[in-house]
Amino acid sequence: MLAAQKERYGDNIFVTDDYHLLLQQALDAVFICTPDFLHEEQAVAALEMGTAVYLEKPIAITTAGCDRILATAHRTQTCQH
Numbered sequence: 552m553l554a555a556q557k558e559r560y561g562d563n564i565f566v567t568d569d570y571h572l573l574l575q576q577a578l579d580a581v582f583i584c585t586p587d588f589l590h591e592e593q594a595v596a597a598l599e600m601g602t603a604v605y606l607e608k609p610i611a612i613t614t615a616g617c618d619r620i621l622a623t624a625h626r627t628q629t630c631q632h
Contacts, residue, residue, distance in 0.1 A: 569593055578602050591616035598623045 569585075572578075573596055580603035583593050591611040594604045598620070611617045624630035 570596060573597060573600050580605060583607065587612050591620060594620045595623050598627050598629050601627060601629060603629055
């Protein structure tokens, strides 16, 4: 199926998971609108790559997850107030 999509849409980037997208493309920003339990890992991965992150609510499913995302954003200087 992936090959068929590549044939249909040409040179667009096709990946089967979000981490390959982060590794293949220098992105300015990502909008994370996945199930809540995925937010923390996806946000931290993008922030570690220096990518701006926009998250749907909730930011994470635990307070510790929120703290981890914010700490990563500050450490990587991708936090915008």
